[in-house]
Amino acid sequence: MISRSRPEPLDGSSAPGVTVKQGLASLGFGEVVDVRVGKYIEVNLEGTSEHEARRRVEEMCRQLLANHVIEDFRFDIEPEHKRR
Amino acid sequence: MKFGVVVFPGTWSDRDCGWVVDQVVGAELTYLWHKDADLKGCDCVILPGGFAYGDYLRTGAIARFAPVMEQIGEFADKGGLVWGICNGFQVLCEAGLLPGALIRNASLEFRCEWTNLVVERTDLPFTARCEEREVLRVPIAHGEGSYFADPATLSRLEQRGQVVFRYCDPGGRVVPAANPNGSLHNIAGIVNARGNVLGMMPHPERCSEAELGGTDGLKLFRSVAENALKVFVS
Numbered sequence: 001m002i003s004r005s006r007p008e009p010l011d012g013s014s015a016p017g018v019t020v021k022q023g024l025a026s027l028g029f030g031e032v033v034d035v036r037v038g039k040y041i042e043v044n045l046e047g048t049s050e051h052e053a054r055r056r057v058e059e060m061c062r063q064l065l066a067n068h069v070i071e072d073f074r075f076d077i078e079p080e081h082k083r084r
Numbered sequence: 085m086k087f088g089v090v091v092f093p094g095t096w097s098d099r100d101c102g103w104v105v106d107q108v109v110g111a112e113l114t115y116l117w118h119k120d121a122d123l124k125g126c127d128c129v130i131l132p133g134g135f136a137y138g139d140y141l142r143t144g145a146i147a148r149f150a151p152v153m154e155q156i157g158e159f160a161d162k163g164g165l166v167w168g169i170c171n172g173f174q175v176l177c178e179a180g181l182l183p184g185a186l187i188r189n190a191s192l193e194f195r196c197e198w199t200n201l202v203v204e205r206t207d208l209p210f211t212a213r214c215e216e217r218e219v220l221r222v223p224i225a226h227g228e229g230s231y232f233a234d235p236a237t238l239s240r241l242e243q244r245g246q247v248v249f250r251y252c253d254p255g256g257r258v259v260p261a262a263n264p265n266g267s268l269h270n271i272a273g274i275v276n277a278r279g280n281v282l283g284m285m286p287h288p289e290r291c292s293e294a295e296l297g298g299t300d301g302l303k304l305f306r307s308v309a310e311n312a313l314k315v316f317v318s
Contacts, residue, residue, distance in 0.1 A: 067142055069185040
């Protein structure tokens with residue numbers, strides 16, 4: 001699951017993304033126009049179908065993993081055998 | 085009048101708040117452990133500053149699932165006084181007892197310094213002893229105190245007069261230079277629509293005795309203690 005700050009709090013020079021962008025610019029990566037900093041969370045589930053896992057993870061994101069006031073999120077479901 | 089000070093693993097301002105309640109104001113005090121399933125008959129519950137549950141995931145995100153928080157939600161619904169200071173404010177926002185969120189300071193720095201706050205509501209149990217638009221000198225100590233809410237929520241807060249404290253200059257002017265963290269509209273503290281749940285980033289418990297450099301914070305503690313007394317008498 002990946003959550004990112006919504007665009008709204010990123011106005012002005014306040015966001016971590018803006019600071020990272022400035023750092024990149026000072027290293028010569030001037031082509032960077034926008035940086036967004038977020039979180040990566042990996043959750044392992046047991047004994048559930050892909051469909052059910054999708055429903056459950058969506059609920060986890062809404063209830064705890066992301067704060068909808070300041071973050072949006074997306075996630076991918078991978079069956080375990082594919083991850084090995 | 086009985087104050088309850090909530091202690092989560094990682095809370096650090098509980099003894100400071102308790103000291104002011106017990107030793108300075110002289111009110112009844114009890115500590116509420118995060119696993120407590122009842123509020124021990126408290127009239128006002130304080131959620132103090134710190135890093136509850138290490139602030140893992142987000143500030144206040146885990147604390148809201150503590151058993152004591154369920155009781156506090158019901159207590160607030162019944163009109164009980166709930167007062168979140170610093171991390172306590174962050175917990176109240178995560179718990180949905182107050183709108184919005186506290187995000188990283190605009191400077192990206194932890195800020196530990198004195199601020200000036202203009203009091204915009206004096207009709208609340210928390211501010212009854214303050215003068216209209218009085219300027220209080222109260223310290224802050226936080227890395228994530230920048231108040232954020234979406235435009236609709238912000239406009240609703242303003243229309244309903246739910247902004248209680250705003251960062252200002254010593255003369256009471258709400259100017260960008262007085263904003264220590266990038267909070268929208270210089271917001272330092274808000275109250276719920278009913279007026280019984282207050283959240284604020286500055287630390288009144290750290291300026292309630294002259295030895296600590298100021299006593300403006302004591303006005304808030306006295307307001308709560310005396311207001312509850314009035315309610316009891318009437």
